[in-house]
């Protein structure tokens with residue numbers, strides 16, 4: 001027996017399965033029927049996903065770069081939805097609430113959570129679409145619902161809200177806050193993908209004098225200009241460092257934010273950083289880099305790494321709600337859940353498709369009518 005989404009009639013027979021994107025092996029994912037999630041702990045909630053998205057991290061998973069993912073895992077860590085069911089100990093959320101799902105699950109009680117380092121929660125952290133089933137599905141189980149979900153005001157658009165699951169807090173916390181962007185700074189952001197653009201949007205909250213955006217793709221650089229970059233540099237010629245030094249009259253930059261995750265892009269950061277500058281790592285690095293301490297040991301620079309903790313999410317939600325951040329402009333494409341493989345292809349070929357963030361909406365056609 002199955003029941004359709006939005007069921008409100010007397011047919012309370014639970015559905016047995018749902019559509020979900022399942023990882024089988026690198027380069028092998030499929031949209032298939034999976035068992036419906038159920039409450040496993042009294043602090044869990046089940047959320048019906050109305051809007052989800054694909055993250056650059058999902059592409060790393062697809063390419064086999066994330067060894068913690070096991071075969072059979074439902075992918076996805078970004079989402080907005082409606083609470084469908086709550087465990088007995090969930091106090092702050094109720095069936096029917098519209099919620100934002102944070103990529104970081106946090107217990108709120110462990111030593112790391114008490115320090116605000118929710119990403120290192122001893123029984124939480126980045127679980128969704130990693131060590132537990134994620135949001136690229138019709139339904140998802142959210143552990144520690146009270147401390148891992150946010151109630152969404154009705155006026156906040158779903159597509160803008162889903163940028164708050166991962167993209168905007170990552171850009172703000174790992175980029176703009178770690179890099180200590182301040183009024184008058186010259187900031188360079190290496191990588192104009194969705195996370196680099198999130199850094200660009202949030203860095204402007206601190207009134208830097210210049211934001212130089214560096215990427216290989218002219219379309220993304222054009223978008224960066226529209227989003228507020230004051231200068232853009234195409235690094236295709238391998239001479240990004242020379243171009244940035246020329247733009248800064250050989251002074252270098254106060255803040256260099258690495259939003260790609262490659263040795264070459266880290267190298268640009270350490271080549272352009274001015275004395276007293278800050279290098280903030282946002283990109284996911286899979287290999288070691290060469291740190292030129294022979295040049296930097298006396299330059300008073302600092303280098304930061306971190307996972308996103310999502311402590312900034314309530315503030316960002318307010319800024320999106322009041323229109324101070326236009327999160328929706330990060331969205332370039334929209335698909336239904338039944339088209340998610342096509343959505344991955346579009347996002348995975350971002351330069352060809354001119355793609356930023358791709359939105360995946362719930363798809364009523366995924367749900368067979370009641371029999």
Ligand SMILES: [Zn+2]
Nearest residue numbers: 055057166167
């Ligand atoms: Zn993400």
Ligand SMILES: [Zn+2]
Nearest residue numbers: 107110113121
């Ligand atoms: Zn914790």
